[in-house]
Amino acid sequence: MKFDLLIAGGGLGGCAASLAACSKGLRVLMTEETDWIGGQVTSQGVPPDENRWIEEFGCTGRYREYRNRVRDYYLRNMPMTESPEYLNPGKGLVGSLCHDPRVTLAVLYEMLSPYLLSGQLTLWTDTIVSSIERKGAILQKAVVQNTVTSKKTAIDFNYIIDATEAGDLLPLAKMDYVIGAESKADTDEPHATEEREPHNIQAFTHVLAMEYREGENHVIPKPELYDFWKEFQPDFWPDKFLSFFAPHPITHEKREYVMFPHEDMFPLWEYRRIFSADSFSLNGAGDISLMNWPQNDYFLGNVYDVTQEEKEKHLFKAKQLSLSLFYWLQTEAPIPGGGKGYPGLKLRGDVLGTPDGLAKSVYIRESRRIKAHYTIREQDVSPSFQEGKTGKSYFDSVGIGSYSIDLHPSISGQNYIDIPALPFQIPLGALLPKETDNLLAGNKNIGTTHITNGCYRLHPVEWNIGEACGALVAYCIKNQIKPLEVRETPSELRSFQESLRADGFELEWPEDRIGG
Structure with a gap:
């Protein structure tokens, strides 16, 4: 052709x-x-x-x-x-x-x-x-x-x-x-590293779509790697990865997030919300948001210029990270004023054209x-x-x-x-x-x-x-x-x-x- x-x-x-x-x-x-x-x-x-x-x-x-x-x-x-x-x-x-x-x-x-x-x-x-x-x-x-x-x-x-x-x-x-x-010798850039670092590649993310239906229970089965991700804390991270804390992108100071609007903290739900139900006259519709947050950035390995086995391993672990964060939100996330967990969170795979709620491809x-x-x-x-x-x-x-x-x-x-x-x-x-x-x-x-x-x-x-x-x-x-x-x-x-x-x-x- x-x-x-x-x-x-x-x-x-x-x-x-x-x-x-x-x-x-x-x-x-x-x-x-x-x-x-x-x-x-x-x-x-x-x-x-x-x-x-x-x-x-x-x-x-x-x-x-x-x-x-x-x-x-x-x-x-x-x-x-x-x-x-x-x-x-x-x-x-x-x-x-x-x-x-x-x-x-x-x-x-x-x-x-x-x-x-x-x-x-x-x-x-x-x-x-x-x-x-x-x-x-x-x-x-x-x-x-x-x-x-x-x-x-x-x-x-x-x-x-x-x-x-x-x-x-x-x-x-x-x-x-x-x-x-x-390296700095390559580009003379102020923020370049002293030496070349081929593995210094930004995190990728496996996005998922979710709806919130208050008062309902849509808790998913516990993800296979949930225990690993629940205990995971990188050296440069201020708290457990599955938490509402992350480094401030500019200052690296410990920054607290929140799920829904509360006081002056950043509401993760509204960050990449793609459907605001109050804008539309549709009975029973709930808000829909996409999870692409600091807490589901995956940086334990790369998906190109590696073996197929290595690629598949990191794709699986990235998917497990997003599902584990979702499960943590459903069951253990602290709620301002007391209580924990948002069981009304519901995976919406239809939004992304998949049966599991996650995007067809990772965001590179x-x-x-x-x-x-x-x-x-x-x-x-x-x-x-x-x-x-x-x-x-x-x-x-x-x-x-x-x-x-x-x-x-x-x-x-x-x-x-x-x-x-x-x-x-x-x-x-x-x-x-x-x-x-x-x-x-x-x-x-x-x-x-x-x-x-x-x-x-x-x-x-x-x-x-x-x-x-x-x-x-x-x-x-x-x-x-x-x-x-x-x-x-x-x-x-x-x-x-x-x-x-x-x-x-x-x-x-x-x-x-x-x-x-």
């Missing part, structure tokens, strides 16, 4: 790349390892975590269309009790669009439907790229495999985008790549990363190094984003790193590997460091990265030019950036509107 573009990974980056490439007439195959497209938002169960200007600017036009369609889905299909200017279906604290993963799944299929119906876009779920044939700087063929039937299909392509969650194509293509933390924060033509360092985004309101200005900008440098505890035992980062641009050079001409990085696998991965890994940035990759492939095919030549030829780069603007990309921040 022959395609202009093969996209591995159907997350937000992959879907955005498909939309951009198909809109320019390319014939595209997109593969997705699970049976749900949408990645972070859907199969991993992480509602959008966005910049504070997102309602006005700070994303691509297609990402804004996606957000608008999510809200419209609720307004068309759900009886509302209120009509806010910007509907937040869950009233979650993490962002202004906390919503059910199934809504994003429906919206993405709707956005892709013109190309799916016409056959211009071929989508194969439950499918991975199992091998790649490389000749010099060109990737020539791939074999994709259905993970259910084991059927393999040979694919020819002109370009390939690695939009997988962990940069899975990089080892298949025998490319050099980076994992973990670079830190991927393998390409050795890129440009590597984004802490100095590029830090207010300690950059004057003005934004980070370093890149001549080859293909988008913008904003998030703090937010690193969760790591497999090597390092605590949180949470430090300020200025609103930033996305340089084209960070999407281009040094050693191949027709592979682009379309997810968290771009040329960041361990440190700057912490601010380039969230939803609107991943979308922008993927959409820019899809647009670049279309531009290169149309103009018979290589991606690196676009970056290195001023007239071509200018023409490409003009085409991005015409398609709704924002390539720089409006400094007069973003404040101090």
Whole structure:
């Protein structure tokens, strides 16, 4: 089978790349390892975590269309009790669009439907790229495999985008790549480690969905590893892991959380709540929240560049951690004012499309990363190094984003790193590997460091990265030019950036509107 573009990974980056490439007439195959497209938002169960200007600017036009369609889905299909200017279906604290993963799944299929119906876009779920044939700087063929039937299909392509969650194509293509933390000698970053630490990789999380039905009893059987997790306390953690205490992400001081709002403590239930029942006229409906908290970050091992046995062990233990935390909440969590346990908590696997209440896939924060033509360092985004309101200005900008440098505890035992980062641009050079001409990085696998991965890994940035990759492939095919030549030829780069603007990309921040 022959395609202009093969996209591995159907997350937000992959879907955005498909939309951009198909809109320019390319014939595209997109593969997705699970049976749900949408990645972070859907199969991993992480509602959008966005910049504070997102309602006005700070994303691509297609990402804004996606957000608008999510809200419209609720307004068309759900009886509302209120009509806010910007509907937040869950009233979650993490962002202004906390919503059910199934809504994003429906919206993405709707956005892709013109190309799916016409056959211009071929989508194969439950499918991975199992091998790649490389000749010099060109990737020539791939074999994709259905993970259910084991059927393999040979694919020819002109370009390939690695939009997988962990940069899975990089080892298949025998490319050099980076994992973990670079040393100060490598990057000169203030928060880099003294030596290279390949195992200094952020925790991943197995998210679960839960509803609260006060007065009912939905206590699950005691999880197999509950006793282990109940006694677990890392050296850098201020209390037992299964507790309402965790390090403050910035100060590392002991911080107390609470399940539901109480005094001035942080209410975990509202953090990633995706359905706020009081917003809808539905009899008997309860609030629904997603568990992605400090207490179910898993950092006892990694799930890539390890043996299959090791991977499966850590996936099982991560799932057991989330279930153990859930069981602890049901049976032993202290209640303000006295008592313990919230037996009315109920697993909602239907929300995540699974029978056990947990997401289809773990949320991976830190991927393998390409050795890129440009590597984004802490100095590029830090207010300690950059004057003005934004980070370093890149001549080859293909988008913008904003998030703090937010690193969760790591497999090597390092605590949180949470430090300020200025609103930033996305340089084209960070999407281009040094050693191949027709592979682009379309997810968290771009040329960041361990440190700057912490601010380039969230939803609107991943979308922008993927959409820019899809647009670049279309531009290169149309103009018979290589991606690196676009970056290195001023007239071509200018023409490409003009085409991005015409398609709704924002390539720089409006400094007069973003404040101090």
